[in-house]
Amino acid sequence: MHHTFCRILSADKPSSSRSCRHRCAGKSTAISLWLGLTEADEGEVTLFGGSPQVIAQRSRMGVMMQDVELPKELRARELVALAASYYGDALPVEEALDRAGITDIAHRFYGKLSGGQKRQVQYAVAICGRPKILFLDEPTVGLDIKAREALWKSVRSLLANGCSIVLTTHYLEEAEALADRVAVVSKGRVIASGSVDDMRALVARRQISCESSLTADDVRGWPGVVDATNEEMKLRITATDAESVVRRLLASDAKLARLEVRQAGLNEAFNELTREAA
Numbered sequence: 492m493h494h495t496f497c498r499i500l501s502a503d504k505p506s507s508s509r510s511c512r513h514r515c516a517g518k519s520t521a522i523s524l525w526l527g528l529t530e531a532d533e534g535e536v537t538l539f540g541g542s543p544q545v546i547a548q549r550s551r552m553g554v555m556m557q558d559v560e561l562p563k564e565l566r567a568r569e570l571v572a573l574a575a576s577y578y579g580d581a582l583p584v585e586e587a588l589d590r591a592g593i594t595d596i597a598h599r600f601y602g603k604l605s606g607g608q609k610r611q612v613q614y615a616v617a618i619c620g621r622p623k624i625l626f627l628d629e630p631t632v633g634l635d636i637k638a639r640e641a642l643w644k645s646v647r648s649l650l651a652n653g654c655s656i657v658l659t660t661h662y663l664e665e666a667e668a669l670a671d672r673v674a675v676v677s678k679g680r681v682i683a684s685g686s687v688d689d690m691r692a693l694v695a696r697r698q699i700s701c702e703s704s705l706t707a708d709d710v711r712g713w714p715g716v717v718d719a720t721n722e723e724m725k726l727r728i729t730a731t732d733a734e735s736v737v738r739r740l741l742a743s744d745a746k747l748a749r750l751e752v753r754q755a756g757l758n759e760a761f762n763e764l765t766r767e768a769a
Contacts, residue, residue, distance in 0.1 A: 518628070518659040518676055519556075519557060519628055519659070520679070521676070522554075522556070522626050522628055522657070522659070524536045524543070525538055525543055525626065525657075526543060526549070526552075526554055526626065527542070527543030527544045527548075527549060530544075538552070538624075539551060539623075539624075550577075550578065550620070551622065551623045551624065552622050552623065552624045552625065552626065553617040553618055553619075553620055553622030553624075553625045553626070554617055554625070554626040554627075554628075555610075555613050555614055555616075555617040555625075555626070555627050555628060555630050556626075556628050557628040557629040557632070557659075559613060561601050561609075561612065561613065561616070562601065563600065563601050563602025563603075564600065564601075564602065565600070565601055566597065566598055566599060566600055566601070567588070567593055567596055567597045567598070567599060567601060567604070567608075567612045567615075568584060568588065568597040568598065570601060570612060570615075570616060571584050571587050571588060571597075571612070571615045571616055571619055572584045574616040574619050574620070575587065575619040575620065577620065578619070578620035578621070580620075580621055581619050581620050581621065582618065582619050582620075582621055584619070587615045587618060587619040588615055590615065590618060590645050590648075591611045591612070591614045591615035591618070591642075591645070592611055592638060592641045592642070592645075593608065593611045593612060593615060596608055605633075606633040607633040607634045607635060607638055609633075610630065610631070610632065610633050610634060611634070611638060611642075614627075614630060614642060614645075618645075618649065622654060623653075623654060623655065624654065624655045624656070624657065625649060625654055625655070625656045625657070626656075626657045627646075627656060627657070627658045627659070628659050629659060629660055629661065630642060630658070630660070631660065631662060631665065643665070643668060643669060646658070646669060647669065658670070666687060667687055670687055671686065672684065672685065672686060673685065673686065673687055673689075673690050675690070696717060696729055696730065696731055697729075697730055697731075697733035697752055697753065697754060698727070698728070698729060698752070698753050698754075699727070699728040699729075699730055699733060699736060699737065699740075699750070699751070699752050700725050700726065700727045700728070700749075700750075700751045701725065701726055701740065701747055701748065701749055701750040701751065702724065702725055702726070702747070702748040702749045703726045703740065703744045703746075703747050703748075704744055704746065705726060705740070705743060705744055706721060706726070707719035707720050707721045707726065707727075709743075710726070710728060710736075710740070713736060713739060714732065714735065715730050715731050715732030715733070715735050715736050716728055716729070716730050716736060717729040717730060717731060725749070733752050737750065737752060
């Protein structure tokens with residue numbers, strides 16, 4: 492089971508596959524192809540081994556698109572119940588509401604909800620049919636920290652129960668927290684794919700932080716230093732040659748303290764990959 496993420500174009504092969512050369516802008520277009528909302532100019536798009544245009548194929552998936560609107564005159568519970576009625580083995584409505592964290596607002600009209608609450612209702616609609624594959628396009632936009640963490644917990648539960656998930660997001664911490672496999676898309680082309688660790692390994696950068704009398708301006712021109720900043724009483728350095736930079740730091744400041752060196756995160760890897768592809 493694969494949970495793919497971050498401008499992604501791949502999912503677990505048993506659930507879906509792609510051999511499309513459609514001239515698309517990126518992630519949302521790729522999802523539209525899988526959903527059967529857009530037809531490819533060239534190549535082939537398959538879902539569960541068949542065409543996304545076939546209703547039987549689509550009935551096994553759930554989707555939460557980035558830009559969507561639901562009837563504002565209906566209550567949240569009514570919207571979930573209506574969506575669940577299309578499936579033969581849907582979740583009980585109350586369970587779908589609970590998984591989305593919206594039991595307390597289920598009686599409210601959709602049009603009266605905040606942007607974040609609407610996203611939670613859309614998530615409940617997406618999961619109510621017990622999907623075998625779930626497409627989530629920027630699902631946590633507009634959610635507060637508590638709601639975002641609750642959605643992450645729900646996603647992990649779905650994964651543990653065999654649901655393949657295709658998640659796109661600009662919040663790169665979601666990839667590090669959730670993803671099994673990551674694919675980075677730039678200008679409609681997959682420029683890298685693999686595990687989170689694989690993505691990190693594509694860049695040799697390290698993050699160095701310490702307490703030092705040296706300033707960011709002092710070290711910014713050193714060999715191997717990509718960037719340097721002073722933040723919260725600490726000197727923070729991004730380096731391609733962490734070992735030589737650390738040796739020079741120690742030689743330059745005898746009172747250097749709280750030295751930490753860590754591997755660059757997915758954010759740094761993503762920025763470097765997309766810059767190279769530009």
